[in-house]
Amino acid sequence: MHLNQLIQLRQELHQSPETAGEEGKTASKILQFFSKIEPDEVIENLGGHGLAFIFKGKSAGPRTLFRAELDALPIQEIGNPSYKSKVDGKAHLCGHDGHMTILCGLGEKIAAQKPEKGEVVLLFQPAEETGEGARRILDDPKFQRIKPDFAFALHNLPGFPLHQLVIRKGTFAAGSTGLTISLTGKTAHAAHPDAGINPAKAIMHLIQTLPNLPSYFKNFSLVTIIHAELGSLAFGTSAGKGSLSVTIRAFNQQDLDSLIERAMAEAKGIAKVEKLGIEFSLVESFAVSKNDPNAAEIAEQVMLELGFDIYEKPEPFRWSEDFGLFSQTCPSYLFGLGSGENCPQLHEPTYDFPDELIETGVKLFEGIAKKLNG
Structure with a gap:
């Protein structure tokens, strides 16, 4: 799929937002996308409407998980993109539509060039906005099938230059x-x-x-x-x-x-x-999002090798992210991806995920997957 097709997917997801616990149609769209690229294993209804797609390597190695979020917000969109939300009072005003699309793009890359060792798991998590989704995923008996050795996630960040990577050792978010x-x-x-x-x-x-x-x-x-x-x-x-x-x-x-x-x-x-x-x-x-030193070293090495602009934030963010719970179960790493200094803030009714970030996110995650799984 070319980048413009991924952009089209992101905009389709943007038009049909579903809030926490109600992400059935969104999950179906993602499932339909992955059916074309044939992962080795698919887990449905994980912690609710969650999905996991597993790509297996030829030999033993680490299981690396990348996470995106399925849910939108119960807020009326007042921006006016051509692909504006068609659902009254609901909108993707946090960029989860973009995060999902990045994982779809990553899925295509990994399907085209399977891991040499271990497994790569692409997880689409429900109910991030309410802080319930990660707990439901971890409590689901099916989670044992994808329990990772490393877990990675990103979040787009308005107020930072477009494509800039925002990193932190230790606590990333409260x-x-x-x-x-x-x-x-x-x-x-x-x-x-x-x-x-x-x-x-x-x-x-x-x-x-x-x-x-x-x-x-x-x-x-x-x-x-x-x-x-x-x-x-x-x-x-x-x-x-x-x-x-x-x-x-x-x-x-x-x-x-x-x-x-x-x-x-x-x-x-x-x-x-x-x-x-x-x-x-x-x-x-929401648990504290804490970055593991080993996971940080792997991700940050990839960031340097790819030549990205990196900003190390002196203080953690005061907002919370449901990914924090994963950091209590395995070495995890959460980082920010700048979505522009003039981009409306997250949860604002005029916010819209910048499509330029899709390619950046895919490159980063692909680099991490190659580093760990070959």
Whole structure:
């Protein structure tokens, strides 16, 4: 397939976005593409709508995995490309359409020249945006068939020069978790609030204390208040229920886990004083994305050999990536691919993946696969 056909595929994927957990049609398109290039093995319905395509070498060697994401975002696209999203309220505004296309292009290269040793696995992961997909993949018994010795992924990055490679040793991106604290008191008449138990005071206290918890940690961490709810709009009623939602993030996995525990302990203490029932809900949990030194050495050697512009970022990114969970299971490496200094930021309604990056991504991944699998 020529580059212009890959571009056409990317634009077709862009027109038909599906959000986390609903990626069936997208998976079918990818499956259809790979049926033409005949991988040695295909695994379907991996952790949901996930797909894995396996290319086997002639002799024993490492199993190298490359990952792309299937899902789009529940955001209305307001840019106006000729291939604009046809699905109301959903759009590929993070570039997963581009990442998938890069892996399709890589599949063609590997099918044309099979690995000499080991196996190359191309993984299309569902539900990256919600932080659920990687966990579902790893928990699926079928994952044992593709459990890698090395795993690689890239993410396009607006704000960096087109084609520039953004790298980091150690932590590449923060881990994060959404925490909702639900408080239950007792509803009463607004004329007699003393007859009830209103969670307002506890919520106010938590709003003031939780964002200060990172001061107890040496490395970067952050607690962001994202939503608060109290009672209902009934002027004759003193609220008996309320909730507070925060996002907790850190550059170190141990710090992240400790900060979540600390926030929950703080909330339990306040609830006890205020005589409130309390429940916790953890959602959208992303592990810290940590780059392995050996995987980094392999990838960065390829980057140098191919003569790319490389920028080593001094600090990790504060956003999170579901690929982080893979870094807890095998040597992994995540890097950035600049999508232009004037490119709209990820998740903005005018964002669109630059098609010029497809060839760059394919070259890089192909170089890594050759380095490891011949």
